[in-house]
Amino acid sequence: MKTDKHILGTPMQSSLLALVSWQNLAYILMLFGAVALAVTGLGTLVFGKVSMSGWVLMLHASAAPAFAIGLALVALTWAGHSCAGAEDSLPDRAASLLFWLILASGLVVILSGVAPMTPLCGTNGQRTMVSVHYYGALLLTIAVALHVFSLVAAKRRGIGV
Amino acid sequence: MKAETFGVKIRVPVQNDSTSWRKKASCAVVLALMLAFAPSGTAAENLKTESRMPFLHHIPLRDAEGRMISLPPLFDAQGKPQDAAANPYSPAQTCGKCHEYDIIGRGWHFNSAKDDIKPGRPGEPWILTDPVTRTQIPLSYRGWAGTFKPAEIGMNDFDFVTTFARHLPGGGVGEPPKDKIDANDVRMRRFLVTGAMEIDCLICHDSSGHYDHDSRFRAMGMENIRWAPSIAAGLGTLGFAKSGKAAADQWRPPDPVPANPPLLKYDRARQGMENHTTFNVARQRLASSCYYCHTAESRTGDARWHSDNDVHIRAGMSCVDCHRNSVDHMVVRGYEGELGNRAVNAGMVEWRAKLIRRNDAAVSEADAKRLAEQQAKDEMGMVETLTCRGCHYGSGCGKSAAVRMGGRLGAPEPVHKGLPPIHLEKLSCTACHSGPFPGEAAGAVHTSLAHKLGLPAPARTDNTPPVIVQPVFLRGQDGRIAPHRMVWPAYWGHLNQGKVTPLLPAEVSKLARAKFPMLTSADMMRDPYNSKPLTGEQITGVLGALAGDAAKGQPVFVAAGKLYRLDNGKLVSEEHETAKPYAWPLAHDVRPASQSLGVRSCADCHSTDSPIYFGTVTARVPVEAGNAVTKQMWALRGDNKTLAATFAFTFRFRPMLKYVSFGSAFVILAVLLAFGLAGLYSLLNNRDPHKQKKA
Numbered sequence: 141m142k143t144d145k146h147i148l149g150t151p152m153q154s155s156l157l158a159l160v161s162w163q164n165l166a167y168i169l170m171l172f173g174a175v176a177l178a179v180t181g182l183g184t185l186v187f188g189k190v191s192m193s194g195w196v197l198m199l200h201a202s203a204a205p206a207f208a209i210g211l212a213l214v215a216l217t218w219a220g221h222s223c224a225g226a227e228d229s230l231p232d233r234a235a236s237l238l239f240w241l242i243l244a245s246g247l248v249v250i251l252s253g254v255a256p257m258t259p260l261c262g263t264n265g266q267r268t269m270v271s272v273h274y275y276g277a278l279l280l281t282i283a284v285a286l287h288v289f290s291l292v293a294a295k296r297r298g299i300g301v
Numbered sequence: 302m303k304a305e306t307f308g309v310k311i312r313v314p315v316q317n318d319s320t321s322w323r324k325k326a327s328c329a330v331v332l333a334l335m336l337a338f339a340p341s342g343t344a345a346e347n348l349k350t351e352s353r354m355p356f357l358h359h360i361p362l363r364d365a366e367g368r369m370i371s372l373p374p375l376f377d378a379q380g381k382p383q384d385a386a387a388n389p390y391s392p393a394q395t396c397g398k399c400h401e402y403d404i405i406g407r408g409w410h411f412n413s414a415k416d417d418i419k420p421g422r423p424g425e426p427w428i429l430t431d432p433v434t435r436t437q438i439p440l441s442y443r444g445w446a447g448t449f450k451p452a453e454i455g456m457n458d459f460d461f462v463t464t465f466a467r468h469l470p471g472g473g474v475g476e477p478p479k480d481k482i483d484a485n486d487v488r489m490r491r492f493l494v495t496g497a498m499e500i501d502c503l504i505c506h507d508s509s510g511h512y513d514h515d516s517r518f519r520a521m522g523m524e525n526i527r528w529a530p531s532i533a534a535g536l537g538t539l540g541f542a543k544s545g546k547a548a549a550d551q552w553r554p555p556d557p558v559p560a561n562p563p564l565l566k567y568d569r570a571r572q573g574m575e576n577h578t579t580f581n582v583a584r585q586r587l588a589s590s591c592y593y594c595h596t597a598e599s600r601t602g603d604a605r606w607h608s609d610n611d612v613h614i615r616a617g618m619s620c621v622d623c624h625r626n627s628v629d630h631m632v633v634r635g636y637e638g639e640l641g642n643r644a645v646n647a648g649m650v651e652w653r654a655k656l657i658r659r660n661d662a663a664v665s666e667a668d669a670k671r672l673a674e675q676q677a678k679d680e681m682g683m684v685e686t687l688t689c690r691g692c693h694y695g696s697g698c699g700k701s702a703a704v705r706m707g708g709r710l711g712a713p714e715p716v717h718k719g720l721p722p723i724h725l726e727k728l729s730c731t732a733c734h735s736g737p738f739p740g741e742a743a744g745a746v747h748t749s750l751a752h753k754l755g756l757p758a759p760a761r762t763d764n765t766p767p768v769i770v771q772p773v774f775l776r777g778q779d780g781r782i783a784p785h786r787m788v789w790p791a792y793w794g795h796l797n798q799g800k801v802t803p804l805l806p807a808e809v810s811k812l813a814r815a816k817f818p819m820l821t822s823a824d825m826m827r828d829p830y831n832s833k834p835l836t837g838e839q840i841t842g843v844l845g846a847l848a849g850d851a852a853k854g855q856p857v858f859v860a861a862g863k864l865y866r867l868d869n870g871k872l873v874s875e876e877h878e879t880a881k882p883y884a885w886p887l888a889h890d891v892r893p894a895s896q897s898l899g900v901r902s903c904a905d906c907h908s909t910d911s912p913i914y915f916g917t918v919t920a921r922v923p924v925e926a927g928n929a930v931t932k933q934m935w936a937l938r939g940d941n942k943t944l945a946a947t948f949a950f951t952f953r954f955r956p957m958l959k960y961v962s963f964g965s966a967f968v969i970l971a972v973l974l975a976f977g978l979a980g981l982y983s984l985l986n987n988r989d990p991h992k993q994k995k996a
Contacts, residue, residue, distance in 0.1 A: 191723045194944055198951055205958055208965035215972040223976065240973075247969045254962035257955065259719035266722050 166213030171288065173207025176200075178281045185274075204253060211246045219243075235290040238283050245280040252276060348399075358580040359573060362536070363394035365496065365527065371576045372567055385572070386564035389531040392471075393499040401628055402500070404652045408630020411472030411500055413442040414458075420444055421634065421642040422778055423885040427465050428751045428767045428788060429456070431806035432831035433817055435860065435923030437767035437791045438803055439883045442474065447790075447883035454792075454803045459488045462498050466521035466529075467514075468594050468750050472500035475526075484554050493558045495545035496527025502582070503534050505590050509581035511535055514593055518756055524549060528565055536578065537567035591620040593755045597786075597889065599737045599746040599771065611890040622710055623687050627680060628656070633687045635888065637729070638779050640684050645677040653677060689730035720899065729783035729886075732913070733898035736772040736784045736887050739912035742919065743770040746786060764832035767791075768921045774913045774934045777886055782913070782938070785884040789861055789920040789930075793847060796866065797854030801879045804847070813846035834925045840865050841872045861920035862930025876930060882920065907952040914945045 180200040184192045192200055222239040252273040256266045350356045362370040365388070372385040393402050405411070412418045426439035426448045440461070441448040451461045458474040469475060475498025477489070484490050503512050517533035524546035525532070528539055542563030552559055571578055600608050609615060613623070626632040629649065633639070653673030657664055664672070685696045686709060693715055695707025707714065717725075737744065745763040747754060752761050772784035792803040793813075810817075818839060820831060835843075840858050844867050847856035858865040864877035898913070899905045906913045912934070919931040935945045 191726060193723065193727070194941075194948070198948060201951065201958060205961040208962050212965035212968040215969045219972050219976055223980070240976075243969055243973055247966055247973065250962050250966045250969070254959055254966075256721045257719070257959055262716035262718050263720070263722060263725070266717075266720070270722060 162213070163217040166210055166217050168210075169206055170210030170214045171284070173203050173205075173210050174281070174284045176203035177207055177277070178284075181277055182281065204250075207246075208250050211243070211250070215243050232294075235287060235294070238287040238290060241283040242280060242287060245276050245283055248276040249273060249280050355583050358582050359577045360395065360398075360580065361575070361577050362390040363398065364388035365391040365394060367391075367394045369576065372569065372572055375569070384564075385537070385567040385569045387567060388562075389528040389565045390534075390536060391499060392502050392530050396502045400502075401652065401656070404628055404656075405630045406472045406476075406500060407648065407652075408472075408626065409632045409634070410470050410505075410630065414474045417646060417648060418443075419642040419644075421639065422636050423447070423883075424634075425748060425750055425786070425885055426788075426883060427461075429454075429464065429806070430751070430767050432766055433814075434793060434806045434809045435766070435791055435835055436793070436806045436809070437788065437923075439788060439790060445883075445885075447881065449803065455805055455808075457486065457488045459491055462526075463521065463524060465750075466498065466526070467518040467753060467756060469498065470501060470504050470594075471498045471530075475499070490552075490554065491524065491549040492526075494549040494552050494562075495524045496562075498526050499530065501530040501533065503530065503580070504593070505586050506582040506584070507534070507580070507590070508583040508587060510589075511581075514755055515757065527562065531565050531567075534580075535568065536571055537565040539563055540566050585619060586621055588614050588619050591624075592749075594749045595620070596749045596754045597746055597771075597887070598748075598754065599744055608890070609892075612893045613891055618710065623692070625687060633684050635688055636777075636886070637685070637688050637690060639688070640681060643681060643684060645674065645681060649677050650674050689734075693730075715894070724899075727781060729777060729779075729781045731783050731886065731888050731891075732774065732781070734894070735889060735891050738892070738896065739772050739774070739784075739898065739916055741910075741912065742917045743773050743787070745769065745921075746771045748786075751788075759829040761830070762832065764921065765830040766832060766923070770918060770921070771887055773884060773918050773937060774916070775884055775938055783886045786887050787882045787884040787918065789882045790880065791858075791860040791923050793843065793856065793858050795847075795854035796857045796864070801857055801859060801864070801877075802854070803859075809843070809847070812849065813843045816842035816846050832923075834923050835860075836925060837872050837928075840924070841867065841870075844872070861924045861928065863924075863928065865924075874928065880930075903952055903955065907949050909946055909949045911949065914940070914949065 177200060180192065180196050180203070184196060218239060222236045252269045255261055256269050261269055364370055370387045370390060372387055373383045375382060375385075377383050396402065407415065407418075420443035423445040424441075424443075426441045426445065429436060429438040429440055431437075438454060439448040440451055440454075440456070442450055444450060451458070456464075458477060462469060462475045477492060477497070479493075482489050482492055484493075501517075504514075504517075511534075513533050513535060517529045520526075520529040520532045520539070523544035525539060525544055527545065531537055532539065545562070548559050548562065573579060598605070598608075614620075623635055624632050629652065631643065650670055650673045653676055654666065654669040657669040657672055658666065685691045686705070686707075688696070690696065691707065692709045692712040693707060695705055703709075746769050747761050747765070748769060749755055751767050751769055752765060767788055769786050769788045771786040773787045774782050775785045777783045777785075793809045794801045794803040816839065818833070818835075820828075824831075824833075844856045844858060844865070848867070855866055859877070859880045862876060862880050862882065863874040864880050865872060865874045867873075894900070905911065909915065914933070914935045916934050917931055918934065918937060920929040933942075935942050
């Protein structure tokens with residue numbers, strides 16, 4: 141991860157201006173959506189229900205656009221700074237890898253979530269999509285959590301992610 | 302069980318001594334042939350054809366005593382013409398000679414009053430309807446919640462049988478054991494004179510199209526119960542002979558049961574050689590046979606040509622292709638979860654073992670029982686393969702791999718493009734595919750059992766009692782939303798300690814006939830079913846007339862979802878538990894996929910005015926429209942209206958959700974491709990793009 145940008149506030153630029161930068165806003169939007177989706181989606185599984193319905197489903201579907209837009213913006217604003225170089229430290233490389241994993245799994249989750257709403261798939265295809273959505277979302281949740289952890293760790297190290 | 306004769310002495314015409322030697326000779330030839338071709342030691346009734354070709358039933362008729370019916374010769378010894386008079390034929394004795402009548406009697410069409418049969422999913426009740434008193438009471442011996450058992454409203458088996466004989470196939474309560482009939486019961490003892498209502502096999506199995514339901518109905522109306530199967534089959538008539546009803550009316554115990562019931566005048570043209578009669582019967586019945594009792598017509602009036610009927614029938618299938626049964630006649634009803642209501646019981650094992658031992662006497666009793674149990678279990682597994690899902694998707698049950706795979710009878714596997722699978726968990730197949738396409742309000746439907754369809758009558762209208770409406774989307778026993786038919790009970794009764802005891806229409810008429818509006822002949826012409834609702838004053842008048850015996854409780858009128866009673870002389874009404882409607886799932890007519898619910902868009906169901914949530918259901922007649930209960934489907938299901946409305950509202954944004962999701966996915970994919978390809982390029986050229994960038 142590059143350290144020459146003021147993502148999530150550097151020690152020097154922990155100003156409001158830094159916080160409201162496009163990168164941060166995009167990340168916060170994506171994070172907000174991801175948390176809402178994880179709580180509703182994984183929460184349903186945790187509470188032993190096979191499929192989502194009612195208010196939970198509505199909340200899940202409402203948070204989905206925020207996550208999708210946030211992730212697209214993150215892709216546009218973070219990608220250029222997330223190419224790990226050979227001389228980068230291990231944490232930076234891990235954060236970089238997690239970033240691309242978030243993008244890839246996010247893409248899978250978005251497509252597998254929206255495809256069943258279209259006449260693209262029949263029942264079997266839809267069931268496959270739902271399974272892909274489950275496992276993709278699980279992977280995405282882990283990746284996002286680790287990425288946030290890596291950013292916080294970097295901040296504590298004073299690298300100024 | 303063999304047919305009971307209840308001690309009636311039956312006259313059997315004796316063959317005249319002048320029977321020609323040719324007849325005797327031909328009998329001998331037939332007997333010789335039978336003995337030649339039958340395996341030694343095998344009785345004729347144990348023979349089987351084992352072919353898919355229907356066997357020509359050219360068989361002798363037998364009376365209730367089991368004796369072969371021989372018609373007297375055309376001319377007597379003096380050369381005078383003779384009537385072909387003889388006892389009526391008995392289906393139990395005639396068909397039961399080769400087929401297991403007592404086993405068949407355990408079948409679904411006959412077993413409603415048997416204690417060891419699970420009631421299963423609620424089905425269509427019999428509805429006791431009386432247009433004058435505006436009574437419509439759902440009845441069933443099965444004890445489905447919301448129905449009354451006939452005895453609960455003071456109706457005995459004889460009255461039940463004669464009231465609904467028009468569509469009752471016989472058996473069950475129509476064949477009470479002789480020793481169970483109380484000679485002091487003025488109604489039940491009539492069975493001793495009229496004869497038992499045996500299962501009339503030809504109602505379903507006649508494939509000639511000549512079975513006369515109307516004649517049977519009229520015969521039953523005269524309580525000619527014993528004679529009705531012969532009359533309906535066109536074997537003969539009773540002519541001007543005294544009816545069973547008249548004979549039963551005249552019988553006064555302890556006088557002996559009338560010993561000379563009238564003889565049937567047979568049509569000699571139906572009698573072939575050796576007094577054998579040819580029956581055109583088939584195991585695989587035509588749909589038209591089932592439709593006599595199982596028609597449901599929602600296009601009232603003369604608009605049948607608008608209807609396409611059931612898509613399966615149109616495709617060339619018959620009802621019994623799915624609603625199958627073995628010799629026990631436990632017809633597969635075809636709903637999911639039916640297996641749980643059809644557990645193998647001792648009775649089933651017993652009769653199967655009996656059949657096994659009948660066919661092979663070498664099998665020991667214990668082995669026969671083991672084999673029978675296995676057979677029964679295997680057959681149970683087939684039940685689930687005959688549901689919508691079982692046929693179209695396949696089922697985990699079933700002995701053979703073929704039935705587990707689905708596609709029975711060429712059933713195509715549904716694709717359901719664009720339908721999230723959660724719908725298959727929340728909805729029954731019938732929700733989208735069965736019954737009329739739902740509209741703003743549930744509409745009236747006429748059924749054979751409720752509206753005497755199949756019998757000639759003045760044109761039935763939407764308000765012809767009993768008013769049944771469909772489709773009403775309720776949750777079934779399995780928790781899935783399914784279309785139902787619904788009827789509101791309407792009856793007069795007494796409220797005592799919170800419980801309402803209905804009164805039979807005859808009792809109400811006796812006490813309050815004058816309080817009901819009298820119909821002029823002009824009214825009768827215009828409205829033969831007396832569907833005009835009662836006004837508040839009329840209800841008040843009848844309740845007042847029923848108030849004679851305070852010990853019975855407070856007179857009440859249950860109708861259209863409410864309970865009416867007098868409070869200090871003033872009529873008050875309230876929604877009441879006993880006034881709740883009875884509903885049962887509907888499954889036919891099945892519409893083709895192109896006419897299913899949701900085929901146009903999600904908005905078929907997920908909109909703020911969709912019938913499945915916001916369609917209205919009104920309890921129509923017998924009270925004025927303003928007094929009837931009207932509810933929306935969500936309320937009848939006990940759903941949360943806010944949730945349903947909000948969820949429907951969110952579908953306005955569904956297109957936006959799709960655009961945003963696909964747009965975002967496109968951007969992410971573009972970034973992934975751009976950086977991925979750049980990385981790949983660098984990797985292949987052994988360069989670090991990051992270094993280059995920094996440089």
